[in-house]
Amino acid sequence: MEIIHLKDTNLQYWQTRSRENVVALGFFDGVHKGHQHVIDTAKAAADEKSVSLDVMSFFPHPKTVLSNGKIVVQYLMTLDEKAKALEAMGVDRFYIVNFTKAFAALPPEEYIEEYLYKFGTVHAVAGFDFTYGSKGAGTIGTLYETSGRRITATEIGKVECHGEKVSSTLIREMILTGRMQKVEELMGRPFTTHTRISNGYFQHQPAFILPESGYYDVMLESRFHKLKCTLYVDNENNHIGFTDKTLLKHFNNRNIKITWFNKTAAFAYKQYATV
Ligand SMILES: Cc1cc2nc3c(=O)[nH]c(=O)nc-3n(C[C@H](O)[C@H](O)[C@H](O)COP(=O)(O)O)c2cc1C
Ligand SMILES: Nc1ncnc2c1ncn2[C@@H]1O[C@H](COP(=O)(O)OP(=O)(O)OP(=O)(O)O)[C@@H](O)[C@H]1O
DSSP: OEEEEEOGGGHHHHHHTOOOEEEEESOOTTOOHHHHHHHHHHHHHHHHHTOEEEEEEEESOHHHHHTTTOSOOOBSSOHHHHHHHHHHTTOSEEEEEEOOHHHHTSOHHHHIIIIIGGGTEEEEEEETTOEESGGGOEETTTHHHHTTSOSEEEEEOOOEETTEEOOHHHHHHHHTTTOHHHHHHHHTSOEEEEEEEETTEEOOOTTBOOOOSEEEEEEEEOSSOEEEEEEEEEGGGTEEEESSGGGHHHHTTEEEEEEEEEEEEOOOHHHHHTO
8 A cells, every 4th residue: 555645845745646446534543443444445446447446535534724723633543554554455545634724715726627537537535514615515426527527426414323424523532431341342443542651661652642630551563562551541641651560671662562451440540659
C-alpha cells in the first residue's frame, strides 16, 4: 500500500499519477466496525470494477482545525497503525489530506473535481453522516449529481451496537471510562497502544488516548518478549507503570505494544505516589 500525504503544493503532481479507483471517504480513527463496513463495501466495488481501492482521509482532525485547536481530539491510533489496518483490508493507496480551514471551506463541487475526479475516482463510498465542503453541504447521497454524474456513490447505513451508532467518539468515551470489553466489541478487536519504555518509564504521547485511571490486564509485546501482566494507569498524569517492577527488565528501552483487556480495579494513587 502506498501512503500519500496531500497538500496544496503536491496536488497536481498526484493528480497526474492517479489511476481509476473506488474510494472510501472519512477520518477513520480506530478503524472500527462502522469503518470496516465502509471499507469492505468499497473493496467489493473495486474488485468488481477491477480498479484500485483507495482511502482518502485527513489530518489533523477536522474538529481540532475548525475549533482553532480548542477541541483536542485524543487519537485512538497513530497514522502508522491506521495505515497497517487499512493495508490488511486490501487498500492500495492511502491518501492523507492536510486538513486546513481552506480545504474544509471548498465548495462541494470543487472538492469533488480536485480531489476525486482528477484523482481517477469512478465510485465513492462513505457513511450516511459523512459531509464535505463548506457548511458540510455535500453528502454521499448528493455526490453523483454534484459530480455531474461522473462518479457513482454508495451510502452506508448506520452500523449500530446495542442501538447506538458505532463511532470513534463513542469508543473514546468507553476508553475513558475503562470499559475495554465494550471497546473491543465496537472495534472488532482489542484496543492497543504503541509506546516506548525509556530508562524505566513508559513514554506515552498525550496526543493518543489512555484508558481511565486504574489497573488493567494487558498483553505486552516487544520484539523479543510477549507476556500477560498488570499495568496501572494514572490518566491525569499521563502515566503508565508496572505493578510488578521485576518485569521492567524485559521491556526497558524497547518499543512496545500494549493490548488492553479488563480493568480490574480503581487506581490507588497514594500507593504509587512515592515510587
Ligand atoms: C473532504 C472533506 C471532509 C470533511 N470531513 C469533516 C469531518 O470529518 N468532520 C467535520 O467536522 N468536518 C469535516 N469537513 C468540514 C465540513 O464539511 C465543513 O466545512 C465544516 O463543518 C465547517 O462548516 P462551515 O463552512 O459552516 O464553517 C470536511 C470537509 C471536506 C471538504
Ligand atoms: N456507525 C457507522 N455506520 C456507518 N458508517 C459509518 C459509521 N461510523 C463511521 N461511518 C463512516 O465511516 C467514514 C469515516 O467515519 P469518521 O471517522 O468520519 O466517523 P466516526 O467514526 O463517526 O467519527 P466521529 O465520532 O469522530 O464522528 C465516514 O464515511 C462515516 O460516515
